[in-house]
Amino acid sequence: MMEEKIMVLRQDGTGHARLIQSAVKGQPTAIDIDQSVRHSWSRCLGNYSLDPLKTKQPIVVERVDLQARRERLGTMLQIARIEMLGLARQMQHSEFGIMLTDADGVILCYTGDPAFADTARRSGFREGAVWSERELGTNGMGTCLMMRRSIIIHRSEHFLLQNTALTCTAAPIFDMQGKLLAALDISGSSSEPQMHTLALVEIAAKNIENRAVLEAARGYHALRFHPFPEFVSTPGEGVIAFDEAGLIVGCNRAALDLLNYREHGELCGENIGSVLETSLGTLMQLASRPGMRPEPIAAHLGHLRLFGVVQAPASDFGANRPSGSPVLTLRNTDPTPSRDPVVASNHHVARRVMNRDISILLLGETGTGKGFFAKSIHAASERADKPFVSVNCAAIPELLIESELFGYKPGAFTGAARQGHSGRILQANGGTLFLDEIGDMPLSLQARLLTVIEDREVMPLGGSKPVPVDIRIISATHCDLIEMTSRGQFRDDLYYRLNGITLTMPPLRKRQDLPEMVQALIKLEAGDRSIRIGDALMQRLLRCSWPGNLRQLRNVIRNLLALSETDELSLTDFDERWLLGASAPAEARIEAHAVTRLNHEADADDEDDDDVLADAERAALLRTLEACRWNVSEAAVRLHVSRKTLYRKMHRHGLIRHGQRLDSLQGAEGDPPHAGAGLTPS
Numbered sequence: 001m002m003e004e005k006i007m008v009l010r011q012d013g014t015g016h017a018r019l020i021q022s023a024v025k026g027q028p029t030a031i032d033i034d035q036s037v038r039h040s041w042s043r044c045l046g047n048y049s050l051d052p053l054k055t056k057q058p059i060v061v062e063r064v065d066l067q068a069r070r071e072r073l074g075t076m077l078q079i080a081r082i083e084m085l086g087l088a089r090q091m092q093h094s095e096f097g098i099m100l101t102d103a104d105g106v107i108l109c110y111t112g113d114p115a116f117a118d119t120a121r122r123s124g125f126r127e128g129a130v131w132s133e134r135e136l137g138t139n140g141m142g143t144c145l146m147m148r149r150s151i152i153i154h155r156s157e158h159f160l161l162q163n164t165a166l167t168c169t170a171a172p173i174f175d176m177q178g179k180l181l182a183a184l185d186i187s188g189s190s191s192e193p194q195m196h197t198l199a200l201v202e203i204a205a206k207n208i209e210n211r212a213v214l215e216a217a218r219g220y221h222a223l224r225f226h227p228f229p230e231f232v233s234t235p236g237e238g239v240i241a242f243d244e245a246g247l248i249v250g251c252n253r254a255a256l257d258l259l260n261y262r263e264h265g266e267l268c269g270e271n272i273g274s275v276l277e278t279s280l281g282t283l284m285q286l287a288s289r290p291g292m293r294p295e296p297i298a299a300h301l302g303h304l305r306l307f308g309v310v311q312a313p314a315s316d317f318g319a320n321r322p323s324g325s326p327v328l329t330l331r332n333t334d335p336t337p338s339r340d341p342v343v344a345s346n347h348h349v350a351r352r353v354m355n356r357d358i359s360i361l362l363l364g365e366t367g368t369g370k371g372f373f374a375k376s377i378h379a380a381s382e383r384a385d386k387p388f389v390s391v392n393c394a395a396i397p398e399l400l401i402e403s404e405l406f407g408y409k410p411g412a413f414t415g416a417a418r419q420g421h422s423g424r425i426l427q428a429n430g431g432t433l434f435l436d437e438i439g440d441m442p443l444s445l446q447a448r449l450l451t452v453i454e455d456r457e458v459m460p461l462g463g464s465k466p467v468p469v470d471i472r473i474i475s476a477t478h479c480d481l482i483e484m485t486s487r488g489q490f491r492d493d494l495y496y497r498l499n500g501i502t503l504t505m506p507p508l509r510k511r512q513d514l515p516e517m518v519q520a521l522i523k524l525e526a527g528d529r530s531i532r533i534g535d536a537l538m539q540r541l542l543r544c545s546w547p548g549n550l551r552q553l554r555n556v557i558r559n560l561l562a563l564s565e566t567d568e569l570s571l572t573d574f575d576e577r578w579l580l581g582a583s584a585p586a587e588a589r590i591e592a593h594a595v596t597r598l599n600h601e602a603d604a605d606d607e608d609d610d611d612v613l614a615d616a617e618r619a620a621l622l623r624t625l626e627a628c629r630w631n632v633s634e635a636a637v638r639l640h641v642s643r644k645t646l647y648r649k650m651h652r653h654g655l656i657r658h659g660q661r662l663d664s665l666q667g668a669e670g671d672p673p674h675a676g677a678g679l680t681p682s
């Protein structure tokens with residue numbers, strides 16, 4: 001059978017196919033081929049029926065599938081992203097791509113040297129691409145996952161000829177029960193197999209695994225140990241998680257190595273007292289000791305002496321978490337994590353990167369709190385006493401973005417203010433520049449923005465000397481920037497610059513902490529009043545799908561507080577029409593029908609030629625804007641159009657609130673000023 005498969009290989013004289021044939025047959029080969037590579041090649045021929053000479057584009061999973069896969073990895077993915085950034089910095093100026101795949105070989109995130117971007121694109125290294133061994137033959141990521149161990153696949157060790165210019169080094173990542181979760185890979189076009197890259201990948205993978213294990217073990221006692229006390233809390237430490245009865249629920253691979261076990265299954269399910277020569281009682285006592293000083297622990301391995309610390313379960317974990325917990329802030333030194341894992345992980349990551357020179361990209365539907373979160377990060381960071389400047393790229397007419405952002409010198413163009421304009425970037429100097437709706441930044445200006453980020457200087461329009469600038473950039477969008485880059489609508493080099501770390505704000509309907517958010521917003525909006533919420537009303541709010549997310553919820557709560565005459569908000573204070581677009585009854589949709597045209601036009605740019613309809617549209621717009629106190633985001637949600645469309649409509653109908661200036665169309669849009677200490681969970 002295998003013979004037949006080998007014969008199927010095209011005999012077109014390429015050395016690569018011949019090399020594979022000989023190696024699989026066990027014949028001598030011109031170059032030394034590692035046994036694991038020979039086995040992988042056999043699988044490629046025998047099991048997957050791949051042809052080494054046939055060009056194969058990687059399959060790319062659907063966007064929703066990719067997102068679901070990312071969500072499945074949860075906190076581990078966030079931890080991995082940070083680790084990948086660290087790796088990228090260590091490998092600066094060498095041409096490489098760093099990738100994390102899930103257990104199926106789907107690339108979940110990619111970062112890399114811009115000089116490698118072309119090769120990466122050509123090779124099919126992109127988020128969503130499937131690099132399993134079954135799909136693309138012997139390769140770093142796929143074969144590492146197949147073999148469940150780290151591996152270097154150097155050039156012609158790749159099965160497909162198309163990949164033989166690459167060198168790929170990958171290491172696996174496991175969860176605390178030993179389930180294979182992911183592979184971390186560094187790929188480049190180096191002509192030498194790089195052992196130091198292997199060491200880097202292995203350390204990074206271990207770091208990710210250890211931190212993810214500790215995170216997953218938060219509900220349990222966690223013993224962190226090593227034969228040398230100074231190695232406790234380093235990537236080499238062993239971690240064992242156990243419950244109150246001493247039952248081991250998980251561990252990391254270092255624990256297996258240190259205690260001489262081969263597999264997680266041998267340790268998990270055992271009693272910790274039978275694994276170590278230390279009683280559960282002693283370990284529990286260690287858990288109650290303050291500080292992290294490792295204490296001696298006896299193990300069953302003869303003379304092996306270990307040192308360890310025991311972390312008690314986090315008091316706020318799961319069901320034990322007290323209800324009505326304090327409002328979460330990024331600034332808080334001892335924060336209570338949100339019950340929603342995505343929100344908790346966003347906070348965790350944000351805290352870790354907020355004082356580092358890492359750009360943050362916030363993704364999420366409208367109203368999920370991207371702007372609010374950006375302000376919270378700024379307020380909690382070392383830049384808090386410097387400006388936070390928000391620019392809404394969708395709200396500024398395209399022609400004005402350049403001068404608004406970069407500023408201009410006096411007389412730079414006809415109509416320029418006599419004294420010139422410093423521009424939003426310079427106004428943010430020392431602080432944070434928040435680029436909201438970055439997906440709407442015109443392509444022509446993306447290159448200029450990239451130059452500012454890279455060179456850290458701004459050249460105002462009409463100026464001759466660049467001005468140095470120190471800004472941290474947080475950007476936000478509801479667009480799929482990756483998709484936009486593949487369509488050439490967004491520069492990929494800018495995308496990689498902005499996307500130091502990506503945090504996705506979950507929609508309210510998916511948040512597991514909705515009751516807490518309701519309570520927190522009531523507290524925030526009620527000020528000094530002590531307000532309760534009735535059960536029936538809470539149940540009604542929990543059933544809602546909240547298409548306008550936190551913005552909609554906050555408005556509903558404001559309305560409830562305004563109408564309520566007692567200290568308890570009840571279902572009778574509630575008006576179903578506030579849920580327009582959520583689960584509102586028919587009459588509540590009447591207003592929506594008046595603006596149906598808006599929905600149908602969506603982003604199209606048609607000119608109105610029907611005056612009657614145009615008047616009706618104008619009136620509907622005005623009514624909605626007034627009802628929303630000219631909060632454009634809120635009005636856009638109510639009208640079910642994008643903010644960009646709404647701004648354009650307002651512009652077309654000349655709808656600008658009396659006294660409103662361009663600046664006021666940017667940023668806060670009627671949100672109350674940011675009150676650092678009073679933030680609620682984003």
Ligand SMILES: Nc1ncnc2c1ncn2[C@@H]1O[C@H](COP(=O)(O)OP(=O)(O)OP(=O)(O)O)[C@@H](O)[C@H]1O
Binds near residue numbers: 364365372373476682
């Ligand atoms: N954690 C929070 N605590 C209290 N209020 C919040 C929180 N997050 C968001 N909000 C409120 O929800 C509303 C929407 O938030 P924000 O404007 O930040 O959302 P967004 O995702 O930036 O929306 P858009 O994409 O439309 O700009 C605002 O009124 C904001 O003050």
